[in-house]
Amino acid sequence: FGTGHFTLPLVTTLKPEFLKLSCNLVADMTHTGSQIAELRDLIHPYGGEIIAEHVDTPEKLETLRTLGVEFAQGFYLGRPMERNMAFSPKLRADIASKTLAHMPIVGACLRSVMGS
Numbered sequence: 001f002g003t004g005h006f007t008l009p010l011v012t013t014l015k016p017e018f019l020k021l022s023c024n025l026v027a028d029m030t031h032t033g034s035q036i037a038e039l040r041d042l043i044h045p046y047g048g049e050i051i052a053e054h055v056d057t058p059e060k061l062e063t064l065r066t067l068g069v070e071f072a073q074g075f076y077l078g079r080p081m082e083r084n085m086a087f088s089p090k091l092r093a094d095i096a097s098k099t100l101a102h103m104p105i106v107g108a109c110l111r112s113v114m115g116s
Contacts, residue, residue: 008042015046018071023054026074029063040068 011019019039025032040050052064055074064072 008038011039011042016043016048018049018051019043020051020053021069026052026054026060026064029060029067033063033067036064036067036069044068 021036021039025036029036036050042048043050049071050069051071051073052060052069053073055061055064055072056076058076060074061072061076
């Protein structure tokens with residue numbers, strides 16, 4: 001969300017389970033924080049969640065948490081990797097030590113996916 005033709009009325013009509021924020025919205029949250037909060041308020045009542053991309057600093061992650069965004073991806077959380085590396089013991093330990101692991105929804109999803 002944030003680029004292309006996906007609009008607030010369309011979000012209201014489709015009620016997506018997950019709404020992924022474009023890097024444009026995440027890059028400058030001092031100006032877009034109110035838009036992110038508006039999206040959260042729009043989709044949380046029916047159980048929808050927001051996924052933020054391009055989270056590359058701990059400050060961005062903390063700001064997103066403050067805005068009620070509990071799913072994120074980006075270089076701060078982990079670099080792209082080969083598929084066979086995705087569930088290595090080292091990666092599990094790295095994820096467990098990240099700030100992300102204490103976020104209720106994301107932490108539960110990671111534990112579920114990783115089987116721990």
